[in-house]
Amino acid sequence: MAPELLSLYGPMLRSRLFEEAVAKLWNDGLISGEMHLGTGEEAIIAGVVAQLGESDAMALDHRGTAALLMRGVDPVSILRELLGYPDGLCGGMGGHMHLFSKEHLAASSGIVGAEGPAAAGFALSAQYLNSGAVAVAFFGEGAMNQGMLMESLNLASTWNLPALFVCKNDGWAITSRSEKMTGGDLNERARGLGVPAVEFDGWDVLEVWEAACAAIERARSGQGPTFLHARCVHLEGHFLGMQLLRIVREPLREMPEIAIPLARSFLRPGGAALRERMAGLKEVLAAVLSSLRDPRRDSAYDPVQRARKTLLADAARLQSLEDRIEQEISRVLKAALEEARP
Amino acid sequence: MAPELLSLYGPMLRSRLFEEAVAKLWNDGLISGEMHLGTGEEAIIAGVVAQLGESDAMALDHRGTAALLMRGVDPVSILRELLGYPDGLCGGMGGHMHLFSKEHLAASSGIVGAEGPAAAGFALSAQYLNSGAVAVAFFGEGAMNQGMLMESLNLASTWNLPALFVCKNDGWAITSRSEKMTGGDLNERARGLGVPAVEFDGWDVLEVWEAACAAIERARSGQGPTFLHARCVHLEGHFLGMQLLRIVREPLREMPEIAIPLARSFLRPGGAALRERMAGLKEVLAAVLSSLRDPRRDSAYDPVQRARKTLLADAARLQSLEDRIEQEISRVLKAALEEARP
Amino acid sequence: MRTMFFTQAVDDALAQAMADDPRFILFGEDVPLLRRNLLVRFGPGRVRGTPISESAFLGAGVAAAMTGLRPVVEIYMVDFLGVCMDALLNHAAKVEAFSGGKWTAPVVVRVPCGGGYGDGGQHEQSLWGWLAHIPGLTVLVPSTPADAGGLMLAALRHDGPVVFLEHKLLSEMWLEFMGSGARRTVQFDVPAEGRKGAVPRRWDPVPIGKAVLRRTGDDVTIVSVGVGVHRALEAAQVLDTEGISAGVLDLRTVSPLDIVAVREAVARSGRLLVVDEDYEGFGLSGELSAVVLEAGISCKYARVCTKTTIPYARDREDQVLPNCERICAGIRRLMQ
Amino acid sequence: MRTMFFTQAVDDALAQAMADDPRFILFGEDVPLLRRNLLVRFGPGRVRGTPISESAFLGAGVAAAMTGLRPVVEIYMVDFLGVCMDALLNHAAKVEAFSGGKWTAPVVVRVPCGGGYGDGGQHEQSLWGWLAHIPGLTVLVPSTPADAGGLMLAALRHDGPVVFLEHKLLSEMWLEFMGSGARRTVQFDVPAEGRKGAVPRRWDPVPIGKAVLRRTGDDVTIVSVGVGVHRALEAAQVLDTEGISAGVLDLRTVSPLDIVAVREAVARSGRLLVVDEDYEGFGLSGELSAVVLEAGISCKYARVCTKTTIPYARDREDQVLPNCERICAGIRRLMQ
Numbered sequence A, B: 001m002a003p004e005l006l007s008l009y010g011p012m013l014r015s016r017l018f019e020e021a022v023a024k025l026w027n028d029g030l031i032s033g034e035m036h037l038g039t040g041e042e043a044i045i046a047g048v049v050a051q052l053g054e055s056d057a058m059a060l061d062h063r064g065t066a067a068l069l070m071r072g073v074d075p076v077s078i079l080r081e082l083l084g085y086p087d088g089l090c091g092g093m094g095g096h097m098h099l100f101s102k103e104h105l106a107a108s109s110g111i112v113g114a115e116g117p118a119a120a121g122f123a124l125s126a127q128y129l130n131s132g133a134v135a136v137a138f139f140g141e142g143a144m145n146q147g148m149l150m151e152s153l154n155l156a157s158t159w160n161l162p163a164l165f166v167c168k169n170d171g172w173a174i175t176s177r178s179e180k181m182t183g184g185d186l187n188e189r190a191r192g193l194g195v196p197a198v199e200f201d202g203w204d205v206l207e208v209w210e211a212a213c214a215a216i217e218r219a220r221s222g223q224g225p226t227f228l229h230a231r232c233v234h235l236e237g238h239f240l241g242m243q244l245l246r247i248v249r250e251p252l253r254e255m256p257e258i259a260i261p262l263a264r265s266f267l268r269p270g271g272a273a274l275r276e277r278m279a280g281l282k283e284v285l286a287a288v289l290s291s292l293r294d295p296r297r298d299s300a301y302d303p304v305q306r307a308r309k310t311l312l313a314d315a316a317r318l319q320s321l322e323d324r325i326e327q328e329i330s331r332v333l334k335a336a337l338e339e340a341r342p
Numbered sequence C, D: 001m002r003t004m005f006f007t008q009a010v011d012d013a014l015a016q017a018m019a020d021d022p023r024f025i026l027f028g029e030d031v032p033l034l035r036r037n038l039l040v041r042f043g044p045g046r047v048r049g050t051p052i053s054e055s056a057f058l059g060a061g062v063a064a065a066m067t068g069l070r071p072v073v074e075i076y077m078v079d080f081l082g083v084c085m086d087a088l089l090n091h092a093a094k095v096e097a098f099s100g101g102k103w104t105a106p107v108v109v110r111v112p113c114g115g116g117y118g119d120g121g122q123h124e125q126s127l128w129g130w131l132a133h134i135p136g137l138t139v140l141v142p143s144t145p146a147d148a149g150g151l152m153l154a155a156l157r158h159d160g161p162v163v164f165l166e167h168k169l170l171s172e173m174w175l176e177f178m179g180s181g182a183r184r185t186v187q188f189d190v191p192a193e194g195r196k197g198a199v200p201r202r203w204d205p206v207p208i209g210k211a212v213l214r215r216t217g218d219d220v221t222i223v224s225v226g227v228g229v230h231r232a233l234e235a236a237q238v239l240d241t242e243g244i245s246a247g248v249l250d251l252r253t254v255s256p257l258d259i260v261a262v263r264e265a266v267a268r269s270g271r272l273l274v275v276d277e278d279y280e281g282f283g284l285s286g287e288l289s290a291v292v293l294e295a296g297i298s299c300k301y302a303r304v305c306t307k308t309t310i311p312y313a314r315d316r317e318d319q320v321l322p323n324c325e326r327i328c329a330g331i332r333r334l335m336q
């Protein structure tokens, strides 16, 4: 039976606020390197992770923060890891894309598709040690074109492993529209690898919960892996500072920097005929335009806003939860920043 | 329109006799390393290769000899390559699994699945250079679990490449039954990668020809790749000297060598409970038994025998063709061996 | 003389070659957007996006190179070659040998490498020595915009597979993309001469396999590539004030090595210090010592390399990657 | 004392460990048939076949090792690691560092390597130096049955990823499988002491990172691994008749190197000859020279390695792989 919406809303909001704090620290230059937020996919993570227990394992991609938080990893230690402190989750050795918590059986990888083999291995341990546990892989739809992920679906199927392959389909792989780069249908692909597929809206946390519940039940009872295909929208685009989103958000500032060399190159002698050049230009513009048209700011696709709308029916309870979470996150932020770097 | 059966029988018989000569040389110790024959898959190769022209390219696996022969590569130079002579096809540098002929745009690889990327690249050249040419990949059903091959189907689909992916499904990958190692259905898998799939009997050369004709037509006219899925039986098993086949053929000589250590290990203290041990034993026996039951000696699955049966209707014509081919192969053998190693 | 940024120079040389010869095509993940200036000039037929399928499209690049095209294949980071090494190890590098010298695969693999901007150990490796271990691969690591453009042109004309490594710390483009993300709040230790510099009006190839002496010096020869060259120059200047005269040899090509230049310089100075951002063991630093010893040259030797997985924390990263202090300390020890 | 063949010894040590500890499991392509003697003793749960999906099952082995199992993953040949290097390069080798030392991946990758039986250049590589370049990987290359079993046991007990390389020319099993195919008509130059030898009644681990001096000698130190050790011993005997006294150091472990043993031996003899079946450049032979030079030991140095893609033709293969004559010639030059 599905839990109360509020109990799933809490972790989502908590993750959202946490990641917004991360974004701020990143923008302030306190966090280095790339930063891929999971804002927009919280419902997918929450709907699955809420059902995981002690011996269940997770293989995470470059957006692993939400899953770690929801699984119970100490938020201060995550933040201090991102800040590069020696007492961070990984002693400052891992960082954003390489977050590991042995205690929670959670491992990240910045290599697209590597979640597949990892989840298969975790599931093998569960199967062999007969723990009734499951392993979950979280990855994007772009990763479904990476051979090792496809291989892993097949391996999980032939070994009948207790694994969930959760595809968070936001339609984008950095600047590429995944539909242009993907032949056939991903559900059919999963089935062609021997893994049953279920597709659903990833912005509706209860829908996610239901789908995950059935898949976890299947896995725990020895019936093998499931491919969970969830649509979602990444509110912050691929990563922070992403040029395509900057153009959309600050066209006047960003456009000239791009447009001038583009125009110059377009006009440069030597090269293709005009038709070809126009086709190239169209491709660039299409990417910018589809970023513009992207439903990123439509709150219907924001899992946190969406759940909140329903929960407004009991505004008082909602308020008290939100207050509590906000306070927690600001405490976390303070704790992470306050103690001087050891 | 399909050609006369006799014109396809010729190349098949020629290849068969050539490979039988190779087997003899290998058994005599004149050819080193592993030796994977293509005996039993001649109809698949013939039905496709008969329709290839000058700018068409082939990506071959560890059984590339038949395709090279049928494509017109000098048989003496192939034999001298296998013998390791400096004037062999590749100067003695490549050998059985690494046969290359630039002139015929034919490249082999001993890496399972590597035919996929190779065919995609050849097809890209064809597409870009606008030659109307096609690229063909030949590989086994076991290779369909290798990530790079699956990736290549998807790439060919998204780039709409003029490629044929020809899967020669003999049901075996060395000592493993591929059905046990493969989840789902390969045709569905190909479709899930955006490539239409056609399945047919690979021992019937006319059936192969028809399927290939449609696929080649599709490719040449810019309609993209096709997955051709052909069932076949490898008459000599995985490679020459293969233990499973030796057991089947000479059980009295081979069984003791295997059975004694097996029994000893089965009885050894320490290890699994009897039930588990029995399950292990069953698995070993199943492999041996399914080798025994393998339809290898049923001539219905032998494409050469099969075509011959039909052709017997005009025995005189058949005889003269066979005589001619036999003479050619014995000339080839003589020429390859006669001139002293330079 | 024009001046250009590092990646701008590479793209400019590439554009020159593409304008001259229609066989050059370009593909990789996000290439249409990342190389949009080439896309709008040469069209979508020649500048293509790919799925996240490195094994398929790198392998396809090798095969396309065997059949008349001259592909430039982009891989996002050298670290990701792990998923598709087969295409380099067993195919690109071996076609020529396997075919008895009759067939080659003139593919250029263009790939960012290197650290110093806090992206963590799976995203900042160098791996040039690792690649150079494989016979049949040419491995280029330019350290200035002029060399970057010139070596790209040489790579494009080379009749075999070339891995062209672009250090992210030198690349205005990659550093913005993966490091700063347009933030003004972060700073990296970017070598100015590496980032931007004078380039010729029209590109000529910089010869493959030729090192260049960036600084003469009698007491010790520092040999390096990429960002390491600039760290070495910085160290040489510091040491100058201590009366130590250090020469800096920029290999530019890791494979094939300019053995003659290395031996000559070391024979003269009698001291060799290798600065290598790639991993220390079984790589470039060892190879250089072998090359010197094989010639019967006796010298004092030390190396400043990356010994472990690269830490994420910026301060520790700066200690693990070769830096000016470690180089100076190494040389002072050699001088004792 | 029992005597055993090389692979028999490895399997025997493995069986001992499996009987003692249920966490050891075994998988790879065709493993049920190839390790049938283990299958019928330990059952199909612990001895599993896999699809031809090296990336998936090697990666799975790494992850399973992180969650309580001790997997032994078999890859058919070291050459095929090209398709799945990511699992070693970016995962197995880095888990410990990334987790701040809190998590390790004790997986053993068991993989045949090496040439000398005419299987061609994509099937006879050694690549131990290539693997050793990656910090975090342990690389073992035994040269005798006793070491093979003992090192396998050490690998199984090691708390991190280990690549265990089994030279096909020493392996009775692989040589039959890939080389002779049960033919009596072919012969290979198989070192007798490597193929079969005395082994202990019960296996004890042979320590990782400890070389062993196979032969003492004053004039020159030959350092090698695997089949190279036997070639070196053969050469040492030949040289003996010429009055040259050559010692032979068998590294057994390529990474971590037994630096102390190497330095000690070379400091004494003043001459180092490396015999390495792996590729010459940017590998073991270079690393050994660096290790010696770093210690300030001056020596004469030469190497006999594989310089190019390995030819298929048996006679040319025997020239390209290190052989007795090349070693002798190298040493004679060093003695001048």
Ligand SMILES: Cc1ncc(C[n+]2csc(CCOP(=O)(O)OP(=O)(O)O)c2C)c(N)n1
Pocket: A062, A063, A110, A111, A112, A113, A139, A140, A141, A142, A143, A144, A168, A170, A172, A173, A174, A178, A238, C029, C052, C054, C076, C080, C083
């Ligand atoms: C093997 C590999 N190739 C390329 C990359 C670079 N890269 C990082 S994220 C990404 C896009 C992933 O898209 P998707 O799987 O849809 O996940 P999303 O970012 O949309 O959540 C790419 C190409 C990588 N990290 N690893």
Ligand SMILES: Cc1ncc(C[n+]2csc(CCOP(=O)(O)OP(=O)(O)O)c2C)c(N)n1
Pocket: B062, B063, B110, B111, B112, B113, B139, B140, B141, B142, B143, B144, B168, B170, B172, B173, B174, B178, B238, D029, D052, D054, D076, D080, D083
């Ligand atoms: C990447 C890789 N993994 C494993 C092997 C070893 N190997 C050679 S042939 C083969 C079986 C191939 O089976 P299939 O694709 O069905 O082709 P078949 O031999 O049946 O024609 C295997 C596993 C290899 N050559 N390359």
Ligand SMILES: [Mg+2]
Pocket: A140, A141, A142, A168, A169, A170, A171, A172, A173, A174, A178
């Ligand atoms: Mg996506």
Ligand SMILES: [Mg+2]
Pocket: B140, B141, B142, B168, B169, B170, B171, B172, B173, B174, B178
């Ligand atoms: Mg098969």
